[in-house]
Amino acid sequence: MAEDLADFEKLRAELNKEILECGHLGIKRFFALDTQAYEPGALPAKVKELLGLVASTVLRCDDCITYHLLRCGQEGWKRAEVIDALNVALIVGGSITVPHVRRAFARMHEIAGLRP
Amino acid sequence: MAEDLADFEKLRAELNKEILECGHLGIKRFFALDTQAYEPGALPAKVKELLGLVASTVLRCDDCITYHLLRCGQEGWKRAEVIDALNVALIVGGSITVPHVRRAFARMHEIAGLRP
Amino acid sequence: MAEDLADFEKLRAELNKEILECGHLGIKRFFALDTQAYEPGALPAKVKELLGLVASTVLRCDDCITYHLLRCGQEGWKRAEVIDALNVALIVGGSITVPHVRRAFARMHEIAGLRP
Amino acid sequence: MAEDLADFEKLRAELNKEILECGHLGIKRFFALDTQAYEPGALPAKVKELLGLVASTVLRCDDCITYHLLRCGQEGWKRAEVIDALNVALIVGGSITVPHVRRAFARMHEIAGLRP
Amino acid sequence: MAEDLADFEKLRAELNKEILECGHLGIKRFFALDTQAYEPGALPAKVKELLGLVASTVLRCDDCITYHLLRCGQEGWKRAEVIDALNVALIVGGSITVPHVRRAFARMHEIAGLRP
Amino acid sequence: MAEDLADFEKLRAELNKEILECGHLGIKRFFALDTQAYEPGALPAKVKELLGLVASTVLRCDDCITYHLLRCGQEGWKRAEVIDALNVALIVGGSITVPHVRRAFARMHEIAGLRP
Numbered sequence: 001m002a003e004d005l006a007d008f009e010k011l012r013a014e015l016n017k018e019i020l021e022c023g024h025l026g027i028k029r030f031f032a033l034d035t036q037a038y039e040p041g042a043l044p045a046k047v048k049e050l051l052g053l054v055a056s057t058v059l060r061c062d063d064c065i066t067y068h069l070l071r072c073g074q075e076g077w078k079r080a081e082v083i084d085a086l087n088v089a090l091i092v093g094g095s096i097t098v099p100h101v102r103r104a105f106a107r108m109h110e111i112a113g114l115r116p
Numbered sequence: 117m118a119e120d121l122a123d124f125e126k127l128r129a130e131l132n133k134e135i136l137e138c139g140h141l142g143i144k145r146f147f148a149l150d151t152q153a154y155e156p157g158a159l160p161a162k163v164k165e166l167l168g169l170v171a172s173t174v175l176r177c178d179d180c181i182t183y184h185l186l187r188c189g190q191e192g193w194k195r196a197e198v199i200d201a202l203n204v205a206l207i208v209g210g211s212i213t214v215p216h217v218r219r220a221f222a223r224m225h226e227i228a229g230l231r232p
Numbered sequence: 233m234a235e236d237l238a239d240f241e242k243l244r245a246e247l248n249k250e251i252l253e254c255g256h257l258g259i260k261r262f263f264a265l266d267t268q269a270y271e272p273g274a275l276p277a278k279v280k281e282l283l284g285l286v287a288s289t290v291l292r293c294d295d296c297i298t299y300h301l302l303r304c305g306q307e308g309w310k311r312a313e314v315i316d317a318l319n320v321a322l323i324v325g326g327s328i329t330v331p332h333v334r335r336a337f338a339r340m341h342e343i344a345g346l347r348p
Numbered sequence: 349m350a351e352d353l354a355d356f357e358k359l360r361a362e363l364n365k366e367i368l369e370c371g372h373l374g375i376k377r378f379f380a381l382d383t384q385a386y387e388p389g390a391l392p393a394k395v396k397e398l399l400g401l402v403a404s405t406v407l408r409c410d411d412c413i414t415y416h417l418l419r420c421g422q423e424g425w426k427r428a429e430v431i432d433a434l435n436v437a438l439i440v441g442g443s444i445t446v447p448h449v450r451r452a453f454a455r456m457h458e459i460a461g462l463r464p
Numbered sequence: 465m466a467e468d469l470a471d472f473e474k475l476r477a478e479l480n481k482e483i484l485e486c487g488h489l490g491i492k493r494f495f496a497l498d499t500q501a502y503e504p505g506a507l508p509a510k511v512k513e514l515l516g517l518v519a520s521t522v523l524r525c526d527d528c529i530t531y532h533l534l535r536c537g538q539e540g541w542k543r544a545e546v547i548d549a550l551n552v553a554l555i556v557g558g559s560i561t562v563p564h565v566r567r568a569f570a571r572m573h574e575i576a577g578l579r580p
Numbered sequence: 581m582a583e584d585l586a587d588f589e590k591l592r593a594e595l596n597k598e599i600l601e602c603g604h605l606g607i608k609r610f611f612a613l614d615t616q617a618y619e620p621g622a623l624p625a626k627v628k629e630l631l632g633l634v635a636s637t638v639l640r641c642d643d644c645i646t647y648h649l650l651r652c653g654q655e656g657w658k659r660a661e662v663i664d665a666l667n668v669a670l671i672v673g674g675s676i677t678v679p680h681v682r683r684a685f686a687r688m689h690e691i692a693g694l695r696p
Contacts, residue, residue, distance in 0.1 A: 094438070094443075
């Protein structure tokens with residue numbers, strides 16, 4: 001892993017701030033829509049975070065996986081449930097997702113509620 | 117849409133049968149693992165089908181979307197909930213998923229519980 | 233090609249209408265953002281449509297390619313310029329994009345300003 | 349399947365001809381490089397076609413799969429060997445490749461040496 | 465970011481040299497075609513670099529984004545124009561591209577003409 | 581390169597062990613199927629490793645490329661043959677694979693039988 005979770009969150013927050021203040025309204029609105037997509041709607045936020053985790057895993061984005069693992073822990077998903085979701089992603093996405101699943105397991109060491 | 121739902125299911129079943137009978141044990145076992153991934157485990161089958169739908173949408177596979185829409189209807193997800201999941205996929209996957217979301221809306225016309 | 237350009241546009245418009253009227257605000261807002269992304273900003277609309285065409289080609293979405301070819305023709309790009317953009321996409325995306333480039337050439341037969 | 353093998357080959361040849369005659373030297377050279385990549389080199393042509401088939405399957409391009417299946421049959425690969433290669437692709441690429449594997453099995457009905 | 469721009473360029477140049485001298489004619493020709501794709505043709509080099517940037521962003525390749533950002537700066541694109549192009553990529557490619565857009569913003573700190 | 585080959589193998593082994601011992605039977609079975617896919621069958625293990633390398637390269641997974649390069653060296657593929665396979669991947673996958681091909685060349689410095 002390139003960085004621990006605190007460093008990841010700090011860098012992510014700094015760059016998001018720079019992007020939101022860059023003056024492009026379209027990007028700002030997309031960031032707002034992205035946030036809203038995980039807020040309670042017809043589906044509860046808890047389910048949506050698990051959807052985000054699986055989407056991030058099959059699309060193989062480590063930063064996105066880290067973010068949604070963190071949120072899944074906050075929403076109260078248990079380790080066994082997150083692992084069961086990662087299995088769906090592994091079967092859909094195949095062995096090419098394995099390095100990302102490995103890093104997801106490593107990242108869970110840092111997240112309350114998802115530790116072994 | 118290239119075919120209606122009945123034709124899709126018939127062709128899918130015929131070719132799956134041919135693949136399972138082709139004599140390759142590895143493929144046969146993968147098909148079994150694929151089925152098992154959506155059976156109740158730490159997560160209920162209902163949640164897993166929604167995960168499968170979102171994974172299929174961000175990876176842009178129409179046949180996979182059709183299959184998981186059908187299963188989501190069978191598992192009791194409501195139209196508004198499925199649409200809320202498709203919105204997560206749309207935000208994660210971007211406008212390149214829009215043609216697949218359009219075809220998902222068309223396909224829902226044929227699925228009990230997901231019709232407008 | 234599965235359908236001619238008129239059929240493509242009709243089906244696309246019908247399903248877009250159904251999606252926009254389905255009652256999901258997030259999807260509606262994303263469709264608006266998608267439209268706005270190609271409106272004049274720091275870059276003119278003409279350049280943005282060519283960006284959309286290349287993005288659609290490397291991501292291998294035939295419907296998206298058809299749409300942006302149509303818009304590129306409307307914005308005044310010449311056939312040779314569109315082909316030069318498709319070459320960038322072909323080099324970036326590799327031979328896996330070739331079937332989509334073939335269909336792009338077939339589609340240009342139907343688009344004013346892009347015909348051979 | 350949208351078309352039989354003869355129609356596929358005819359349309360492919362017609363559009364390739366149009367592309368090669370469109371006057372863009374870069375595209376013409378890429379098509380030549382693409383052909384040369386499968387000619388005997390450090391690796392024999394037979395092995396290269398199997399590499400092309402697996403690459404096409406994990407990238408999920410039906411037209412590319414059809415083309416390489418045809419060439420694999422011509423190069424003398426047996427049905428069981430092609431299926432073993434498709435299994436590698438299925439494991440690497442996951443269940444999202446299944447619809448393409450199904451269509452590969454259907455396509456093999458039309459290819460000498462690869463029929464059941 | 466794993467490395468600063470000077471280190472990136474040094475490592476890239478060293479490995480490109482090794483690849484070009486490895487004795488494989490096909491690879492050497494592809495590298496030449498890749499260079500030529502961005503030279504002035506029906507489209508000017510400036511437009512082509514922006515196409516390369518958007519293609520790299522939707523395909524989520526950080527090294528490719530860095531390279532094309534550098535070239536976009538050299539070709540005279542302004543920061544606001546590059547950001548407008550990144551917005552097209554963000555809308556086409558969705559939130560899965562956000563970490564790459566963040567790194568693009570960080571990288572622009574090092575590129576003359578693209579700094580905030 | 582983020583890490584040398586010994587560190588890569590150590591971290592990979594540790595995390596694979598954690599995953600296999602996490603108690604999810606589906607994941608455990610998938611890992612077994614993944615291993616079996618490269619064992620001798622209708623195709624010899626040597627050919628399968630080259631298929632795995634090309635699949636990993638077009639799907640742009642550095643860890644997967646490292647693993648299959650190592651296995652290709654062990655199976656007796658020569659440097660020129662591996663480079664010829666990478667050329668197929670480069671043509672299929674396009675310039676977006678170039679950074680991964682660069683890292684593959686760097687990685688070969690560490691692998692017996694594949695050094696320049």
